[in-house]
Amino acid sequence: MKLGFLTAPFPETPLMEVADWAASVDFEVLEIACWPRSTGATRKYAGTSHIDVASLTDAEAGEIKAQIAEKGLDISGLGFYPNPLHPDPEVRAAAIEHLKAVIVATGMMGLPVTNTFCGGDASKNVDQNWEEALKVWPDIVRFAQDHGVKITYENCPMIFSYDEWPGGHNIAYSPYIWRRILDAWGGTVGLNFDPSHLVWLMIDQGRFIREFGDHILHFQAKDVMIDRDGLYERGSLSGGIGWQIPRIPGLGDAPWDEIFSALYRCGYDGPIIIEHEDKVFEGTDEKVKRGFLVARDILRPYVK
Amino acid sequence: MKLGFLTAPFADTPLLEVADWAASVGFETLEIACWPPASGVERRYAGTSHVDVANLSDAQGQEIAAELAAKGLSVSGLGYYPNPLNPDPAHREQVIGHLKHVISAARKMGVPFANTFIGADASKNPEQNWEEALKVWPDIVRHAQDEGVRIAIEHCPMLFTYDEWPAGHNLAYSPRQWRRILEEWGGTVGMNFDPSHLVWQMLDADRFITEFGPHIYHFQAQDLHIDQDAFYEAGGAMSNGMGWQIRRLPGLGSVDWALIFSRLYRAGYEGDCIIEHEDRGFEGTDELLKRGFLIARNTLRPYCE
Numbered sequence: 263m264k265l266g267f268l269t270a271p272f273p274e275t276p277l278m279e280v281a282d283w284a285a286s287v288d289f290e291v292l293e294i295a296c297w298p299r300s301t302g303a304t305r306k307y308a309g310t311s312h313i314d315v316a317s318l319t320d321a322e323a324g325e326i327k328a329q330i331a332e333k334g335l336d337i338s339g340l341g342f343y344p345n346p347l348h349p350d351p352e353v354r355a356a357a358i359e360h361l362k363a364v365i366v367a368t369g370m371m372g373l374p375v376t377n378t379f380c381g382g383d384a385s386k387n388v389d390q391n392w393e394e395a396l397k398v399w400p401d402i403v404r405f406a407q408d409h410g411v412k413i414t415y416e417n418c419p420m421i422f423s424y425d426e427w428p429g430g431h432n433i434a435y436s437p438y439i440w441r442r443i444l445d446a447w448g449g450t451v452g453l454n455f456d457p458s459h460l461v462w463l464m465i466d467q468g469r470f471i472r473e474f475g476d477h478i479l480h481f482q483a484k485d486v487m488i489d490r491d492g493l494y495e496r497g498s499l500s501g502g503i504g505w506q507i508p509r510i511p512g513l514g515d516a517p518w519d520e521i522f523s524a525l526y527r528c529g530y531d532g533p534i535i536i537e538h539e540d541k542v543f544e545g546t547d548e549k550v551k552r553g554f555l556v557a558r559d560i561l562r563p564y565v566k
Numbered sequence: 567m568k569l570g571f572l573t574a575p576f577a578d579t580p581l582l583e584v585a586d587w588a589a590s591v592g593f594e595t596l597e598i599a600c601w602p603p604a605s606g607v608e609r610r611y612a613g614t615s616h617v618d619v620a621n622l623s624d625a626q627g628q629e630i631a632a633e634l635a636a637k638g639l640s641v642s643g644l645g646y647y648p649n650p651l652n653p654d655p656a657h658r659e660q661v662i663g664h665l666k667h668v669i670s671a672a673r674k675m676g677v678p679f680a681n682t683f684i685g686a687d688a689s690k691n692p693e694q695n696w697e698e699a700l701k702v703w704p705d706i707v708r709h710a711q712d713e714g715v716r717i718a719i720e721h722c723p724m725l726f727t728y729d730e731w732p733a734g735h736n737l738a739y740s741p742r743q744w745r746r747i748l749e750e751w752g753g754t755v756g757m758n759f760d761p762s763h764l765v766w767q768m769l770d771a772d773r774f775i776t777e778f779g780p781h782i783y784h785f786q787a788q789d790l791h792i793d794q795d796a797f798y799e800a801g802g803a804m805s806n807g808m809g810w811q812i813r814r815l816p817g818l819g820s821v822d823w824a825l826i827f828s829r830l831y832r833a834g835y836e837g838d839c840i841i842e843h844e845d846r847g848f849e850g851t852d853e854l855l856k857r858g859f860l861i862a863r864n865t866l867r868p869y870c871e
Contacts (some may be wrong), residue, residue, distance in 0.1 A: 387728050388801075419804050424691050428732030430808075436801025463802030470798075495742045495772075497767035498803045499723055499734070500692075539585070 263566040265538040265558065266291030268341055268482065269553065270310045271550045277312040277326070281333050287555060291336040292379065292536045293480075296364050308450075310344070313340070315367035317362065323370035338533035339480055340368045343416065345431045347394050356382075358398070362405055369409035375479050376406065377454045380415045380434040383428045391433045392442060402501030403447045414454035414480045415443065419463070421501045428501060435459060435554035437473060444477055444526055452479035456537065457484040461515045462506035468524050475528025484537040485514030508539040510553045512560030522564040534565050569863065569870040570595030571841040572786065573854050576616045581616040582633060589637045591860060592867075596639055597681065597784075597840045600646045600668050604712055617644070619671035621662065625841040634852030642838040643679035643718060643758075643784050644672045649735045650706070651685030651698055656805050661685075662702070666709050673713040680710065681699030681718045681758045681782050683736040684747070688725075695737040696746060707751045718784040719747065720756035723767070725806055730808060738764060741777065748781055756783035759830075759844065761821045762790035766811040768803070771822065772829060779833025787866055788842040811843040815858050817865030 272280045277294065280475060284292060330337055342364045344357035361378055366378045380399070380442045382391045406413050418442070420431035433439050443451055455478045460467050471478075485508070492505030511518065518555035536557040538544075543553025569594070570593045576584045581598065588596060599614035611762060617630060634641060639670045646668045669680045683756035684703065710717050717731035737743055752832040764771045775782075796810035816823065841862040843849075848858030 264838070300725050307594070331772045387731060389728075420800070421804070424693070427691060430804070435804060438799045438801060465798055465802040465805055486616050490770075491606075491769060494770055495740065496692075497723075499725070499739065499767060500806060 263531060263565045264274050264290040264336060264338075264533050265539065265561060266292040266293065266335070266338060267557075268295060268459040269312050270341070271538045271544065272547070273310040276549070278329060280312070281330055281335055283551065285335055287551075287558065288334070291338050291535070292330070293338045293341045293482075293533070295340045296340045296367065298360050299500055300388075303365065313367060315340070315363045318328055318367045319368060320370055322486055323367060327490055328463040330535055336533070337371065338347050339377045339414070339555050340371075341377040341400065343379050345379065345381045345420075346520040347391060347398060347433075348385055349383045349385070351480070354398075358402060358552055360401065365406050365411050365413070368411045373413045374535075375410075375454075377413050377414045377416065377480055378433040379420065380420070382420070382429050382433040383430050384421075384429045384431060385444065386429055388429065388433055388436070388439060392439060396446070399447065401482040402424050403450050407450055412479055414453045416449065416454040416456055416482065418456060418459050419501070419502070423503060427503065430501070435463065437470065439467075440474060448477060452477040454482055456482040456484050457516050457521050458484040458508065458514065460501045461486040467517060467521055470523070471524035471528060475524065475530060478525070478528075478530050479532065480526065480535065481532060482510045482537045483557065484488045484510040484539065485511045485516045498553065508541075508558075510540040510543060511536060511540065511557040513540065513556070518560065518564065534561060536561065567835075568594040568642070569644060569668060569841075569866055570597065570838060571843065571859055571862075572638070573616050574599040575843050575849065576852070577699075578628045578649060579852070581630070585634055585637050585639055587856065591856075594639060594842070595667065595779060596634065596643045597642045597786075600644045600666050600671065602831045604847045606730060614824065615676075617671060619644070619667040622667075622674055624674045626783050628676070629673060630737055631677070632676045633664070640838070641675060641677045642840050643681045644677055645681040647681070647683050647720065649683065649724070649775070651684040651687055651695060651702060651705060651737070651812070654689045654736075654813055656766075659866045660701075662779050666799045669706075669710050669713050669717070672679045672715040679716050679718045679758075680784070681720065681784055682726065683722070684719055684738040686724070686728045686733050686735050686737040688733045688735060690733055691813065692737055692740070692743060695733060696743065697802050698751070699737060707754050710754055710757065716783055716842065717755045719755060719785065720758040720760055721762050722760060723807070725808070729807060731808065739767065744778060750815065756781045758784040759787060760786040760788050762788040762813065762819065765790045765820050766807045771825060775826070775829040779829065780803055782830070782833065782835050782837070784836040784837055784840065785830065785835065786840050786842045787816045787862065788844065789814040789821045791819040813846070815843060815845045815848060816841060816862040818845065818847075818861070823865065823869065826831065826843040839866060841866065
């Protein structure tokens with residue numbers, strides 16, 4: 263295993279400067295944020311464009327990879343997390359078009375995975391969304407196969423407020439849907455597993471990793487704490503709104519010893535990518551870095 | 567604290583026969599199911615009409631109460647659990663009209679509480695539903711005040727399948743909404759407390775009773791267990807209880823009855839304990855139903871004095 267982070271929280275810093283800092287504090291791998299250049303930050307933690315994939319040439323792709331390698335860093339994958347099942351056809355088309363550009367760039371750079379979401383129409387239920395996914399995704403899956411790239415979906419429900427209520431913006435969070443995803447596209451599509459989502463969904467970590475461990479292609483290390491006052495206030499019917507609090511690994515409720523124990527047991531030997539969405543450690547570069555260092559020190563003992 | 571049950575599962579048995587059996591096995595009180603006689607069974611456990619409240623005279627009301635008293639039974643409340651915030655105006659008007667009859671019947675029978683739901687439009691979020699409640703409920707609350715009857719709202723989310731998804735058919739389930747309800751109508755409207763709903767909502771029962779104990783008018787004893795396989799399968803907390811909240815008789819689920827009674831007594835609750843039977847393992851025949859009630863009786867009897 264190698265330890266690193268998703269570059270999204272450094273939207274204003276060029277990729278090579280981010281890589282310099284990462285290497286200087288002993289990180290070994292990066293997941294590179296690849297939102298479109300033009301979008302800017304449409305949501306917190308979304309919008310960082312460290313590679314302009316839409317206009318990337320083969321030569322540039324080789325160069326970026328070589329420069330990163332010179333610093334002693336690997337690249338775990340390219341990350342772009344939009345909503346490919348968005349109900350607005352234009353938003354959906356733009357998301358899928360860019361997603362394909364990320365897939366192409368992943369292939370050009372010789373990387374194993376493009377990391378994204380399955381998507382979801384928040385107003386529909388899970389089964390209705392799955393019907394839509396069956397229409398939208400075969401084309402993207404074929405595209406990835408043609409480019410020799412695998413796709414991972416993060417298991418995040420993408421619900422934070424009534425804007426994404428009640429269905430969330432990504433249906434790929436339940437074992438029920440994951441079995442369908444793997445039936446339909448297993449081998450090309452796998453999991454970008456983030457245990458923090460299981461914390462507030464209250465899904466058993468060990469059981470989930472036992473069942474889906476063979477299909478984990480990428481691992482994001484994020485933590486979540488349940489705000490007990492917030493949960494009491496609204497109950498489990500509230501889709502986590504007001505009580506699922508993203509934290510730096512080690513500062514939430516995720517049982518890291520159990521998680522790494524299960525990951526090693528199922529044979530996972532990929533990257534461990536810290537995902538930083540902890541409000542307590544943001545606002546300045548120094549705070550963001552401090553957050554990453556806490557996460558590094560918590561996870562370092564497990565990552566060999 | 568008197569022990570009894572909600573009469574809803576005995577849809578085809580006249581009230582006084584239900585009462586005979588109840589008294590014969592040591593129950594002391596009944597919550598009487600008062601759906602409209604015409605409605606029939608629209609949902610499991612809904613539709614029983616043991617008193618025809620729409621056509622009840624004062625004399626008839628007193629007579630029913632006297633007949634039950636003669637059997638050694640009191641009446642804890644009249645129960646009718648519809649959706650007063652149904653989005654269909656005709657449906658809404660009909661259930662509110664009947665709810666008012668139930669309230670008036672409680673006065674006629676000398677029963678302290680009409681037990682019901684606030685209701686909700688399943689397609690709206692809790693904030694939007696609350697706005698609607700503020701328009702609909704003042705009129706019902708005034709009617710109850712005029713009749714000298716209090717209204718006990720059960721804190722059941724009424725969410726079982728995609729038919730009631732995502733918001734359920736009763737907004738009165740979270741502490742957040744309950745604070746608003748009590749601020750608006752406290753004194754006339756209180757809680758019909760059922761600890762089974764706290765189990766699957768992952769709400770701390772101790773904290774809940776500590777906060778809302780003084781407003782508990784009526785207590786329904788139902789139990790619930792979480793089907794852990796189904797919970798895992800459906801995606802845990804995102805799946806809103808669908809497929810994994812399993813209703814059980816008291817003693818067969820996850821409710822910590824010792825804690826519940828400990829805190830109810832501590833909060834000064836002086837009302838009755840009414841078993842609510844929705845356990846699929848004990849239904850289909852009268853004999854199975856009664857067996858279920860007897861298990862619940864034996865579980866709860868030690869606590870009810």
